[in-house]
Amino acid sequence: MIQGVQLDMLSADRLSKMTSYEKIRLILDDVHQGCVVVLERGLTPEEQGKLLEATMMEIAPGGFSGIEIETYPSFGGDKGLFGKLFKKGDNSRMMVIGPVDQLKMLSREKDRLIAWASAAQ
């Protein structure tokens, strides 16, 4: 049997058919099982807030300690007319979410995230 970390990569198409609650539940269920979830299109800010609240409710000292969540940072805001016209917003960016004791971000740049993942203890 291969030892490692399971990656669950969700397409934008699949995510678009899910409600906010379904997305949050799926992410947290996956993370509880030690999976790293990669979303082709990230959560909206409101959904991220709800995910954070749900995560806090499920943290148990000695057990689940929370999530690591990352996306490409937004640099410079919306500059100029074209930036405003073709604004994509942060929720269109890929997002990575995993258990905090298994996923560690090593560096985040404008267009590159480097993470290290380990199997569950």
Added chain:
Amino acid sequence: MAAFLRIKGFFNKLFSKKRSRVGIYGPPNAGKTTLANRIVRDVTGEALGPASEIPHETRRARRKEGVEISSGSGNKLMIDIVDTPGVTTKIDYHEFLEYGMDQDEAVARAREATEGVAEAMHWLREDIDGVIYVLDSTQDPFMHVNIMMIGIIEARKLPVVIVANKIDLPDASPQRIKSAFPQHPVVEISGLEGNNMEALYSKIAEVFK
């Protein structure tokens, strides 16, 4: 009778004008309570709550009503200040053991901290009219929790002032915070030393008026 009711409505509106609730948000250990204490002390001489170097010292939102902020140009603004627990996506009780707490104390603190973060998010969704977002100038402003919180604040169209705190420390880099959030006003201060507080009060009076 209709005219009387209209006049009564006008005066009711005038005198019961709701004061803005301004929440002090940010990641743990950014200096939120130190700043809240500085603001409230400058105005009323009191403190809002204890601050410490141990993360999650504030585990319940604390509100001080009727804080009058005066800008340098003489503008005055009456607000309620809400000091909130530090927002994070993870809380591990082992972190508190490193500060000399015993296991029971650390576990209890972790439990209270998780409730506090959820409560802070609830306040932001329901009861906050504006945000002072506090960042430690010695830390990376691009941490996801900051990007996420600013995104939520923008989605809710709340006015925001970003505070680049701890500029008294030698490795402070408030410029990184300005580069990270150029779309919002950023004020460099030291909440601990009280540096540049006048500039912050002017910005608060301007943004939350």
